Amino acid sequence: MTTEPNQEAPNAAGAEVLLRALKDQGVEVVFGYPGGAVLPIYDAIFNQNAIRHILVRHEQAAVHAAEGYARSTGKVGVVLVTSGPGATNAVTGLLDALMDSIPLVCLTGQVPTHLIGNDAFQEADTTGITRPATKHNYLVKRSEDLARVVHEAFYIARTGRPGPVVIDLPKDILIGKAPYAGPVSTHRSYRPRTEPDPAQIDRAIALLKGAKRPVIYVGGGVVNAGPEASEALTRFVRMTGFPCTNTLMGLGTFPASDPQFLGMLGMHGTYEANLAMHGADVLLAIGARFDDRVTGRLNAFCPDAKKIHIDIDPSSINKTVPVDVSIIGDAGRAIAALIAAWDADAAVPDRAGLASWWRQIDVWREKQSLRFTQDTAPGALIKPQYAIRRLWQLTRAQSKDTFITTEVGQHQMWAAQHFGFEKPNRWMTSGGLGTMGYGLPAAMGVQIAHPDALVIDIAGEASILMNIQEMGTLAQYRLPVKVFILNNQYMGMIRQWQELLHGSRYSESYSNALPDFVKLADSFHATGLRAENYGQLDDVIHRMIASDRAVIADIAVDPMENCFPMIPSGAAHNDMILGPEHEDQARGITDEGLVLV
Amino acid sequence: MPGPDNNHHRSATISVLVDNESGVLARVIGLFSGRGYNIDSLTVAPVDDTRGRSRINVVTSGTEMVIEQIKAQLDRLVPVHRVADLSREGPHIAREMALVKVLGTGEKRVEALRIAETFRARVVDTTIESFVFELTGATDKLDAFIDLMHPLGLAEVSRTGVAALARGSRTI
Numbered sequence: 001m002t003t004e005p006n007q008e009a010p011n012a013a014g015a016e017v018l019l020r021a022l023k024d025q026g027v028e029v030v031f032g033y034p035g036g037a038v039l040p041i042y043d044a045i046f047n048q049n050a051i052r053h054i055l056v057r058h059e060q061a062a063v064h065a066a067e068g069y070a071r072s073t074g075k076v077g078v079v080l081v082t083s084g085p086g087a088t089n090a091v092t093g094l095l096d097a098l099m100d101s102i103p104l105v106c107l108t109g110q111v112p113t114h115l116i117g118n119d120a121f122q123e124a125d126t127t128g129i130t131r132p133a134t135k136h137n138y139l140v141k142r143s144e145d146l147a148r149v150v151h152e153a154f155y156i157a158r159t160g161r162p163g164p165v166v167i168d169l170p171k172d173i174l175i176g177k178a179p180y181a182g183p184v185s186t187h188r189s190y191r192p193r194t195e196p197d198p199a200q201i202d203r204a205i206a207l208l209k210g211a212k213r214p215v216i217y218v219g220g221g222v223v224n225a226g227p228e229a230s231e232a233l234t235r236f237v238r239m240t241g242f243p244c245t246n247t248l249m250g251l252g253t254f255p256a257s258d259p260q261f262l263g264m265l266g267m268h269g270t271y272e273a274n275l276a277m278h279g280a281d282v283l284l285a286i287g288a289r290f291d292d293r294v295t296g297r298l299n300a301f302c303p304d305a306k307k308i309h310i311d312i313d314p315s316s317i318n319k320t321v322p323v324d325v326s327i328i329g330d331a332g333r334a335i336a337a338l339i340a341a342w343d344a345d346a347a348v349p350d351r352a353g354l355a356s357w358w359r360q361i362d363v364w365r366e367k368q369s370l371r372f373t374q375d376t377a378p379g380a381l382i383k384p385q386y387a388i389r390r391l392w393q394l395t396r397a398q399s400k401d402t403f404i405t406t407e408v409g410q411h412q413m414w415a416a417q418h419f420g421f422e423k424p425n426r427w428m429t430s431g432g433l434g435t436m437g438y439g440l441p442a443a444m445g446v447q448i449a450h451p452d453a454l455v456i457d458i459a460g461e462a463s464i465l466m467n468i469q470e471m472g473t474l475a476q477y478r479l480p481v482k483v484f485i486l487n488n489q490y491m492g493m494i495r496q497w498q499e500l501l502h503g504s505r506y507s508e509s510y511s512n513a514l515p516d517f518v519k520l521a522d523s524f525h526a527t528g529l530r531a532e533n534y535g536q537l538d539d540v541i542h543r544m545i546a547s548d549r550a551v552i553a554d555i556a557v558d559p560m561e562n563c564f565p566m567i568p569s570g571a572a573h574n575d576m577i578l579g580p581e582h583e584d585q586a587r588g589i590t591d592e593g594l595v596l597v
Numbered sequence: 598m599p600g601p602d603n604n605h606h607r608s609a610t611i612s613v614l615v616d617n618e619s620g621v622l623a624r625v626i627g628l629f630s631g632r633g634y635n636i637d638s639l640t641v642a643p644v645d646d647t648r649g650r651s652r653i654n655v656v657t658s659g660t661e662m663v664i665e666q667i668k669a670q671l672d673r674l675v676p677v678h679r680v681a682d683l684s685r686e687g688p689h690i691a692r693e694m695a696l697v698k699v700l701g702t703g704e705k706r707v708e709a710l711r712i713a714e715t716f717r718a719r720v721v722d723t724t725i726e727s728f729v730f731e732l733t734g735a736t737d738k739l740d741a742f743i744d745l746m747h748p749l750g751l752a753e754v755s756r757t758g759v760a761a762l763a764r765g766s767r768t769i
Contacts, residue, residue, distance in 0.1 A: 127620060132631050136675040139619070156675060189616055189678045315669035318662060 007147075010179040014146055015040040017178040018107070018169070021150035023050050024183055027078050029069060029448055030054070031062040035082020036122060037109025040174035054448060054477060057469040059086050061441035063093020063164075064467070067102045068445030071428045072403055074226055076157050077445065079106040084122030087168075088129065092435060094164045095133040099432025100249060101224055103162035105153045106134075112172040113141055126168045135163030136190075140170065143178035151183045160192025161313040162224055192312065196329035201337045203325045204284070204308045205345055208338075211282035212353030213360075214242045217265065217294075220249030220431070221287015221311060221331045223424045229332030230254070230424040233286065236339050240349050243361060245273040247288050248416055249431045256420030262361070263370070266294040267567050268413040271369035272361050274565075274573040279360070280305040287311060287331040290321040291432070292596075300572030310334045369565040369578055370417050378535030384411065384486045384557040387537060388418040388458065391484060394541045400454040402426065403446045407439040407463030410492035410563045415458040437466025440483060444470060447479040454482070454545065461487040461554075462511050471524035474550040482544050483552045485517060488559040496562045500586035501569075501594060517554035526550035569596035608637070608658045610683045610691050610761045611668065612769055616676040617643050617651040624674050625653055634667050635659065638693070638736070638758035650678065654761050656691075656736070681769035683761050691761040695739045696721070697730045701750030709749040716742045727752070 012020070018041060022030070031054045034042045045053050056062040059081045066077025077097075081090050087108040097104045108130075111120040127139045136156050138149045146169075153165040208214060216237055222229045230253040237244045237260055244254045245262040254261055263270035265277055274296075277283070283305040288294070295301040298320060307323040309316075310331055317326040327334050341347075374386040388411075395402045404419055405428040406412040412429055421427050428446060430438040439457040447455040457464075464485055474481050486492075494509040518528030527549050531540040537555065544553045566577045568586045570593025577585045615621045622641055629636050637656040644652040657667060664682070672680045683689035697718070699709045702725070713720065713730050716738070722729035732742055736759060743754055763769070 128623070131620070131624060131627055137620075141619075187675070190675045313673065315666060315673050317669070319666055319669075322662065 007179050007181040010143060010177040012177065012180070013040065013044070014143055014169070014174040014176055014178040015044040017147055017180050018150060018174070019044045019048060019051060020180060021147050022078065025076070025151070025154045027051055027076075030078045030080050031056055031065040031069070031445065032080030033059050033062060033082065033086060035086050035109060037083035037111060037171050038080060038086075038107070038169070038174070040171065041080060041107070041109075041169075053080070054444075055473065056441065056444075057472050058467065059089035060093050060437065061444070061467050061470045061473070063090050063097065063104065063106065064435070064438050064441035065445035065448070066104050067093065067097050067100075068405060068428050068442030069449045070102050070104060070445075071223070071442075072425050072446040073449045074425065076103045076105055076154055079104060081106065081108055082122065083109040083111055083126070084124045087124050087126040091130060091133050092433075094130055094166065096430055096433040096435045096438065097164040098133055098135060100430065101162050101220060102164065103157040104164040105150075105157050106164060106166045108166055108168050110139065110168045110170040113170045114172070116170065126166065130166045133164070134166050137166035137168065139168040140173050143173055143176050146173060146178045147181040148184070151181070152187060155184060155187060156190060160190075193314070193328050194312065194330040194333060196310070196327045196334040196337050198337070200325055200327045201334070201341050204327060204338065205341045205347060207282050207306050207308060207325065208240065208284065208342075209345070209347045210350065211242070212350050213279055213281040213357045214240070214284065214354075215262075215276050215280040215305075216242050216244045216284045216286065217247070217277065217288055218244060218250045218253050218286045219247040219288025222250060222253040223287075225287065225330050225332035227424055229335060232332060232335040232339060234258070236335055236342070239339070239342065241354055242284075242349070243276055243358070245269070245276065247291070247294055247431075248429060250288065251416060251427045252421035252424040255422045257422060264416050266291075267296070268417065268563055268565065270417075271367045271565055271576055271578065272364040274567065274576055275364045276361055277302055278573040283307045285309045285323075286335065289316045290319065292320075295321065296567045296575075297570055297572045300574075367578060369576070374534065376534060378533065380534040381558045382531065382534055382537055382555060384414050384488065384561055385418050387486055387555050387557060388414050390537055391456070391458070391541055392419045394538070394545060395454060395456070398454070398545055400452065401450065402454045402456065403428065403443075403450060405429065405439040405442040405446060405455070405457045407457070407459045407466075408434045408436045409460045409463060410488070410496065411458055411460045411463075411486040413493075413563045414486070419458075436463040440464060440467050440470050440481070443481045443483075444473055444479055447481050448477070455480075456482045456484050459483055459485045460492060461485050461489065461514055461517075462491045468520070471521070471526060471550070475525040479550060480548055481550050482547075483550075484544070485552065485554050486557050487514075487517070487554050488557050488561065489514065490559055493563065499562070500583060501589060517552050521550075521552035524550075526552060528552050528554070530554040530556070532556050569593045604660065606658055606660055607664065608656065608684065609664045609667075610689065610759060611655045611657060611671070612681045612683055612761055613653040613655065613671055614678040614769060615651050615653060616678070617649045618676055621651070621676045622653070624676070625655070625671065628670055628674065629655075629657070632670065634663065638756075640758040640760055654759050656759050679769050681763075683763055686763065687767060688764040689761055690764060691735060691759045692733055693736055693739060693757050693759045694731065694733045695743070695754060695756045697732060697743060697746055697751065698753040699728050699730065699746050699750045700726055700752045702726055705749045709746060712742070712745050712749075718742065
């Protein structure tokens with residue numbers, strides 16, 4: 001990539017210059033929806049074949065689809081929407097991408113510059129509205145800035161801590177002639193730090209060497225650092241013999257099948273992961289941000305641990321949890337530096353200390369905190385956990401690469417707990433923002449990027465209805481996405497909190513007047529399947545996987561099942577509710593805990 | 598717990614060098630309001646025309662952890678070149694200017710003028726029943742002057758907020 005912006009004389013319309021810049025950025029796919037303000041761009045798209053446009057049915061879905069595309073490939077996802085409602089509909093997706101650090105460039109149409117501020121038709125203050133929902137945003141007011149802004153936007157979106165960048169494009173800028181300039185790989189004020197400080201690496205190694213009860217806690221930053229970062233992580237965990245736990249966003253960075261994996265940590269994490277965090281003497285956090293869903297009550301979080309934090313974003317360090325050693329940089333490079341320093345030092349872990357730590361962890365593992373009981377009579381109710389387990393087992397038994405997206409709620413947590421991920425970029429879920437309606441459009445984006453893969457949206461019957469219109473997009477592009485609905489006829493996580501914290505007053509959480517999902521699939525030219533009981537589950541999963549079409553598999557599951565284990569709000573890691581027999585613990589929650597989300 | 602004392606509040610004077618582009622002030626203000634940080638005062642003006650840069654001076658307060666977080670969040674904004682915590686990076690000078698309107702006649706008017714002289718405030722406008730004083734100095738000096746003017750017919754105050762520089766040869 002060149003750093004010299006070799007500006008040419010203006011000889012093409014802004015929309016043409018925009019497409020040329022996208023091509024030079026290696027863009028192959030744009031997810032979008034047309035409108036008056038972006039018609040010049042759609043005209044330019046019509047006149048070329050290099051960039052494919054995927055027409056969604058709602059702008060929010062365009063952003064989630066671009067997120068799925070980005071998260072499963074490591075590339076920047078691109079969105080194109082019109083002014084006004086096009087831009088405001090995209091806001092939820094933009095904030096979702098910001099919270100989960102997903103690289104996106106979102107092109108929004110805008111009324112012509114001379115009308116800005118006049119409350120023109122479909123005008124919105126898009127840069128104002130999206131400022132707190134993006135990593136950065138631009139309003140292009142001069143044609144000569146257009147190409148530079150597009151290249152800067154891509155550079156900002158994909159480097160440092162990745163995130164969404166909006167470019168607001170007034171219609172006169174798209175129509176008027178504009179000069180072209182090539183891609184850039186520097187910026188006058190934005191300079192992310194990627195190389196870790198060797199002195200801090202040495203301090204980390206000194207702590208890790210002496211650790212008797214270490215835990216490595218890994219988040220989505222390692223996914224963003226590329227697959228080689230996950231490979232390096234796996235090597236480092238194995239060479240140290242330390243236990244490793246993943247956040248919701250980090251699943252897949254360390255193989256779930258590895259004996260050193262403790263499972264996910266946090267509110268619905270495993271007993272062993274949370275108790276190990278609580279008992280640790282040295283904590284190594286990599287690409288994770290001490291989210292409230294992970295830490296539980298802050299003043300009881302990892303009370304005895306010296307903490308080492310690796311993050312590319314300096315504002316993540318000491319934000320909620322003070323740490324002893326901070327390493328600012330790319331997670332992959334920092335892990336590589338740790339490996340090199342550990343080797344150079346000929347470091348040996350405290351084997352006796354570690355052996356006794358693993359014995360303690362094995363005692364916690366014996367609690368089998370993810371256990372559930374599935375009645376195996378053919379007519380028995382399906383336990384949602386069992387449905388996920390079978391989905392995992394049966395997808396493993398086939399040869400296609402499998403990608404999972406989710407909506408938000410109980411089904412999301414059960415998927416995180418019971419579906420084992422061996423590699424990064426295979427798990428797409430809305431972690432930070434918790435956006436219901438994320439999974440189906442995200443799966444669309446994944447399937448566009450990986451046409452031959454098996455892409456499954458694990459959904460709830462409530463969440464799926466938030467972006468159900470995208471079934472039309474699946475039909476138009478013949479995308480064989482599978483929607484696997486755990487249908488418990490409730491907004492399950494809401495119902496669970498109402499049961500545990502609000503005296504079982506199920507206010508507005510019943511999914512009334514649900515559609516017939518089989519007929520709904522049929523009307524969108526997809527295949528509809530339904531499993532009513534244990535005896536029908538395997539057959540439905542087999543048929544779903546074998547189908548070369550889009551499928552909705554409607555799985556009727558136990559409506560009253562709760563998601564355990566659980567750290568109730570305001571509680572500490574060592575105050576977990578393991579199962580229904582301990583639900584009274586949640587009822588004893590303090591007022592302070594009750595105000596927490 | 599390791600790290601700085603988490604309960605002690607302090608005041609911080611933070612200078613931020615930014616690209617002088619549209620929306621940059623909104624980014625800074627939005628950051629403070631969106632994340633619930635205090636702004637005690639804020640000034641902004643272009644300081645380098647050739648490179649197109651403005652300087653924002655923010656006086657804020659919070660625990661050490663919050664102030665460190667404010668600096669990191671400011672530094673994360675794309676158009677920000679440099680964030681300097683003047684109250685931590687050595688001695689600094691902070692000055693602001695106030696225009697203070699005092700209404701009154703007789704003994705109170707004389708007393709107001711006498712105090713103004715003590716504070717080296719300049720009279721920049723006068724009628725037979727009013728003064729406008731111009732006063733430059735540290736924030737607490739301005740506060741003290743305004744307090745003294747209260748019983749003497751204080752009618753209106755306009756303050757600029759703080760401009761600040763490090764002492765000696767250091768620059769940000």
